[in-house]
Amino acid sequence: MQITFNHFEDNTPSCRTFYFTPEQPFAYTAGQFIELTLPHDNPDKRGIKRWFTLSSSPPQARLSITTKFAANGGSSFKAALQELKPGTQLTMSSPMGDFVLPKMIQTPLVFVAGGIGITPFLSMFKWLKDTGEQRPIRFLQAVSNEDEIGFQDVLDGARQHATIVVSQPSAAWGGERGHLSADLILGLEPPTKDSLFYISGPETLVETLATDLAAAGLDKHQIVGDYFPNYPAD
Numbered sequence: 051m052q053i054t055f056n057h058f059e060d061n062t063p064s065c066r067t068f069y070f071t072p073e074q075p076f077a078y079t080a081g082q083f084i085e086l087t088l089p090h091d092n093p094d095k096r097g098i099k100r101w102f103t104l105s106s107s108p109p110q111a112r113l114s115i116t117t118k119f120a121a122n123g124g125s126s127f128k129a130a131l132q133e134l135k136p137g138t139q140l141t142m143s144s145p146m147g148d149f150v151l152p153k154m155i156q157t158p159l160v161f162v163a164g165g166i167g168i169t170p171f172l173s174m175f176k177w178l179k180d181t182g183e184q185r186p187i188r189f190l191q192a193v194s195n196e197d198e199i200g201f202q203d204v205l206d207g208a209r210q211h212a213t214i215v216v217s218q219p220s221a222a223w224g225g226e227r228g229h230l231s232a233d234l235i236l237g238l239e240p241p242t243k244d245s246l247f248y249i250s251g252p253e254t255l256v257e258t259l260a261t262d263l264a265a266a267g268l269d270k271h272q273i274v275g276d277y278f279p280n281y282p283a284d
């Protein structure tokens with residue numbers, strides 16, 4: 051499907067959201083991803099296609115993606131994305147993926163976002179706000195430093211509190227410090243037999259947490275992962 055770039059918005063020093071108008075109404079479920087094709091001159095070996103979670107909410111007319119830019123040595127794709135001009139047309143695939151809210155609204159949920167892994171949760175929080183649906187969610191967000199804490203407006207809209215874990219905090223930071231680990235997650239949110247743990251972020255981080263949570267006693271069906279390749283874990 052054709053989409054037209056409209057505008058962008060900076061969320062943190064490294065994260066930016068890009069807004070697009072689809073040529074026709076586009077049905078998807080909060081948390082799903084698409085493949086975006088961005089032809090550009092001299093693409094590097096990673097090419098002209100990327101998967102992105104839609105960070106928008108399905109009832110919204112515009113679609114958005116939210117991405118992170120490497121401090122240096124980023125791909126030619128991301129450089130081309132930063133150069134997009136309003137009115138540029140791009141191609142997007144149909145929505146894919148099952149990293150979506152469970153059917154039972156009373157299921158206790160633990161959302162764990164490593165850095166840019168927050169994107170499916172942004173879509174879900176916006177959707178909860180748009181629909182007025184309420185769910186029992188504990189939200190943990192890991193960032194490298196305090197400047198990378200963003201999206202407060204989205205959390206406020208969904209009346210959602212975040213427990214933030216900072217890996218390289220300033221001396222003034224009064225919250226959780228260090229790296230995400232199964233011990234830290236389970237210490238903050240002891241599991242019940244019904245709870246589901248949704249983990250999203252860099253592939254290596256999600257793999258490690260999923261393995262460690264299973265080793266700590268969670269049943270495999272309680273762990274739902276969304277794996278972003280090619281990002282280093284902060």
Ligand SMILES: Cc1cc2nc3c(=O)[nH]c(=O)nc-3n(C[C@H](O)[C@H](O)[C@H](O)COP(=O)(O)OP(=O)(O)OC[C@H]3O[C@@H](n4cnc5c(N)ncnc54)[C@H](O)[C@@H]3O)c2cc1C
Pocket residue numbers: 083094095096100101102103104115116117118119120122123124125126127128147166169170276277278279280281282
């Ligand atoms: C289901 C799914 C959903 C996803 N959702 C999102 C999302 O919502 N937001 C999002 O940002 N990403 C998402 N991703 C990941 C996305 O598809 C890209 O893999 C990611 O953004 C990295 O992009 P990039 O390759 O352009 O690298 P960059 O972001 O430019 O850089 C990432 C790292 O790779 C290095 N690097 C860049 N180019 C090269 C190169 N040519 N050779 C060697 N190293 C290089 C950089 O130095 C940096 O360390 C998702 C992936 C999947 C599978």
